[in-house]
Amino acid sequence: MKITILKRKKELKYGAVIASLLSILFGITIYLVIIGLFGVNLVEAINILGKSFISPTIMKDFLIIYVMGCGLLLSFKASLWNIGGEGQFYIAMIPGIVITLLLFNPETSSTTVPAFIVVLLVIITGSVVGAVWAAVAGTLKAFMNIDEVPVTLILNYIAYYLVNHLVSGPLKGKKTYGYLRTDEIPGIYRLNIILPITRTGNQFEEAVYSFLTQVSYYIALLVTAIAISVFTWWLFKYTKLGLYIKIMGSNPEYLYATGVNTKMLTLLIMALSGSIIGLSGSLYLLVEWGRIPYGIQSHTPGYGYLAILASWLSMLDHRLLPVSAYLVAGLRNTGLSIKIAGLGDTEQTLIILGSVLLGYSITRFIADYEVKIR
Amino acid sequence: MNTGTLRRVVLSINNISKTFPGGITAIEEINLDLYEGEIVALLGENGSGKSTLVKILYGVYTPDSGEIKILTGDKLSRVNFGNPVDAMKHGIILVNQTPQLIDKLSVAENIAITLSTLRSRDHSGFTSISETSKLLKEVSESTGIRVDPNEKAYNLTYSQKQFIELLRAIIVNAKIFLLDEALSYLPIAEKKRFYDILYSLKNSGKTVLLITHKIQEAFDLSDRIVILRKGRIVGVLETKNTTVDEVRRLMFGETNNKYIINNNWSNPEEEHVIEVEDLAVRDDHGREVLSNITFCVGKGEIAGIIGVAGSGQRELVESIVGLRKPIRGKITLAGVDVVRKGIKAVREAGVGYIPDQPLKQGIACDNSIVENIAIMFSSNPILINWDIVKEKAVEIVKNYNVQSKSIDSPVKTLSGGNIMKVIIGKELSYAKQALIACNPTRALDELSANNLVSVLKYKAHAEKLSVLIASEDIDEVLTISDAVYVLNSGRLIGPFQPSKVPRERIEELMVA
Known part of the structure; x- marks a missing residue:
């Protein structure tokens, strides 16, 4: 008897989608079995899991992970492994905090520059700083052939320490009641739309309202996510750069032989990837944080790494990225809910993530290959 | 067929089919018996399924259906190869067009790896370098091929490497030799030595399956010719009882008037599109492989550079298009100073490039x-x-x-x-101004190769495209070129007018 594995001649219909859904089911089942062995109430755990994936609070994480995932996907498709999303995300916040605090006079609560120009300036400078941060790794890769993986990873730590140094030094706030953090961005620059709290007594109506509240609060992130999504689609469908990125990922030597300057292209792709991530960083500052806290890396769930996971889970297919970003955001939400419910620590979500990835590997294998016993 | 009644079948292929992802059927219901002590040529046009069949026999691909049987003892036993080592263990070995030796290792080390891999499967231990050297010496004496077991593979010429591949097959005691275009780029003298070894293998009861797109090679060497067309066997012919026209008809389904090439030599214009002056170039190992190279190609002219494999053709064309920085010298291509401006400016000037390594520099698969x-x-x-x-x-x-x-x-x-x-x-x-090509007809069947030659001649003579072709195939260069140069040990000799210089003289210059 011999087991033979052959690639399927025809792709399974909806194979990728079915593989994703089955892998989630697989991951959750494994997770439940494990926590069940530790005596956790499974009914309660399932309830939390279910609610976490449909909770309106998933919105922020989903949008941030999705936008960053799009940025990473650009470089990953070119086989440029930008692992530095974390650093590019945080470093991009610095110009935002400097610009908003410099241009606003707290004594008179006024500014000479219109708010929308300041916001635009924050977003543009954030993107530029993110691009420059990623371009450092791009330059080393293009001109000295230094592997971008360790470089981008090291740049994450440099960004952590640099931002923390600035927050505890030159940018340390004056109205922070002794806390180590920057002053808060003036409200006129915040991009949230806050709906009033409404209680109707009807559970369904309240759920819909809660969802709308989240949407309006994070409307800037939503608009950006839609814009970046359209941009990514357009880039790969209609532009030369999109085609260059795809061919760079499969055969850069061919690209070079056709006359394309692959060194400059490497630099450009890394910068473009960093600029999208930088954009998400500056928006996070304007929409969510409003200030930069000290010990920056411990104040987020590590969006840079979660976005890598989402990007890989999508098999570098931008059409599947919303699904994988939602999945990753849902699991992050689950972790928080588990902790709040006292069923364990947030690290438990890592069990689900690991199991989902394992399940995904298995289901993708089954979707792509057939096993014959001869 | 009386052959079968006299000799035993060593390999039986029954109803083998293979379809690739995307629904592309490569071969369909192939049935073929190979006998001991015979040379069979497998011919077919591009995409006919030759390589797929060979890869199935060598355990690289798994067939979708059908079975392979091998003579074990006195009877045919069904085999399923999971990988090439399985095939080698059953006495099948493949010699490719491209030698598979590891350049940094010596000849003995390369062969010891194969022997050790096979023995590790049998748990019969590791093969030492000294043991391998001894085996090499024995086979070297019996075949007449002189080999230094300690020589590093990167110091060997293409022909030497191909001979080492053949010796390796003999040392592992192969019963069935699959030669996939293995003779295509050997110079005439080496090819004849290769033929002699194959004949002696045949006489000692070994079986050779020769995959080729050169019809003449099949006639020179084989006992039988098997023709594949669109994945099916359309003819199994006794070589001595058939004709080239019959084979062509079965291969392409067309008559022979398409194989005649119009040899009207052009008169190139005075204007030079390709100018190379005192060029010196290093290879990938940093050795100077070309020196004092000077030549020019006129507008509408086809220049051919012929040399045995490893003479520096690849380095030359890569320098001319701007992919390799020369040590010294000047290159002007379509008005572009190549050394200063590089490949981008060359391409923008309308220069086409067919590289020596097509899968590396020519396409994204x-x-x-x-x-x-x-x-x-x-x-x-x-x-x-x-x-x-x-x-x-x-x-x-x-x-x-x-x-x-x-x-x-x-x-x-x-x-x-x-x-x-x-x-x-x-x-x-x-290509609007010039085309630089290295071995352009390699891997093409006769019909496609002739079509290419016709198109090239038309483009050069009617559209005034300047063409430079570097090749290891003397027929290709002589058929296509208006001017021929010989590249030997990094030196360029010529130009010669193909119609005025005997082929033998060119061959002499190639190996002198």
Whole structure:
């Protein structure tokens, strides 16, 4: 008897989608079995899991992970492994905090520059700083052939320490009641739309309202996510750069032989990837944080790494990225809910993530290959 | 067939079929018996399924259906190969067109790896270098091929490497030798020595399956000719009882009037499109492989540079298009100072390039045919007009007879010959001033190769395209060129007018 594995001649219909859904089911089942062995109430755990994936609070994480995932996907498709999303995300916040605090006079609560120009300036400078941060790794890769993986990873730590140094030094706030953090961005620059709290007594109506509240609060992130999504689609469908990125990922030597300057292209792709991530960083500052806290890396769930996971889970297919970003955001939400419910620590979500990835590997294998016993 | 009654079947292929992802059927219901002590030539046009069949026999691909039986003792036993080591253990070995030796290792080390791999499967231990050297010496004496077991593989010529591959096959005691275009680029003298060894293998009861697209080679060497067409066997012929025309008809389904090439030599114009002056170039190992190279190619002229493999052709064409920095010298191509401006300016000047390593520099196999074409035929610096590009892709696929399901198929789903046709098609369509090519007809069947020669001649003579072809194939260069140069040990000799210099003289200069 011999087991033979052959690639399927025809792709399974909806194979990728079915593989994703089955892998989630697989991951959750494994997770439940494990926590069940530790005596956790499974009914309660399932309830939390279910609610976490449909909770309106998933919105922020989903949008941030999705936008960053799009940025990473650009470089990953070119086989440029930008692992530095974390650093590019945080470093991009610095110009935002400097610009908003410099241009606003707290004594008179006024500014000479219109708010929308300041916001635009924050977003543009954030993107530029993110691009420059990623371009450092791009330059080393293009001109000295230094592997971008360790470089981008090291740049994450440099960004952590640099931002923390600035927050505890030159940018340390004056109205922070002794806390180590920057002053808060003036409200006129915040991009949230806050709906009033409404209680109707009807559970369904309240759920819909809660969802709308989240949407309006994070409307800037939503608009950006839609814009970046359209941009990514357009880039790969209609532009030369999109085609260059795809061919760079499969055969850069061919690209070079056709006359394309692959060194400059490497630099450009890394910068473009960093600029999208930088954009998400500056928006996070304007929409969510409003200030930069000290010990920056411990104040987020590590969006840079979660976005890598989402990007890989999508098999570098931008059409599947919303699904994988939602999945990753849902699991992050689950972790928080588990902790709040006292069923364990947030690290438990890592069990689900690991199991989902394992399940995904298995289901993708089954979707792509057939096993014959001869 | 009386052959079968006299000798035993050593390999029996029964109803073998293989379809690749994307629904491309490579071979269908192949039935073939190979006998001990015979040489069988497997012929077929590009994409006919020759390589797929060989890879199945060597355990690289698994067939979808059918069975392979091998003579074990006195009876045929069914085998399932999971990988090439399984095939080698059953006495089947493959010698490729490209030698598979590891350059940094010595000859003995290379062979010891193969022997140790086979023995580790049997748990019969490791093969030492001294033991391998001893075996090499024995085989070297019996075949008459002199080999230094301690010589590093990168110091060997192409021919020497091919002989080592053959010796390796003899040392592992192969019963069935699969030669996949293994003789294609050997110079005449070496080819004849190779023939002698194959005849002696045949006389000692070994079986040789020779895969080739050169009809003459099949006639020179084989006892039987098997012809594949569109994945099916369309003819099994006794070589002595058939004719070249019969074989061509079965291979291509066409008559022989398409094989005659119009040899009207052009009179190139005075204007030089390619000018090379005192060029010196290093190879990948840092050795100076070319020195004092000076020549020029006129507008509308086809210049051919012939040399045995490893003479520096690859380094020469890479320097001329700007992919390799020379040590010294001056190159002007289509008005571009190549050394200073590089490949980008060369391409922008309308120069086509068919590289020596087509899969490395000529195409992106993971991308579709149309994407590979789009990268060169999109004039807008930002956007791609897919309607225009698709039209171009359809035109290239049609004109160069690329056998593919669609222009959106990934290139990796095509056969080697069809991949070459895509490369040739796009580069010839792109070239407006000059075409620089290395071994352009390699991997092409006779009909496709002749079509290419005709197109090249038309482009040069009617459209005034300047063409430089570097090749290891003397027939290719003599057929196509207006002027011939010989490259030997990094020195360029010539030019010669092909009609005025005897072929033997060119061969002498190649190996002198």
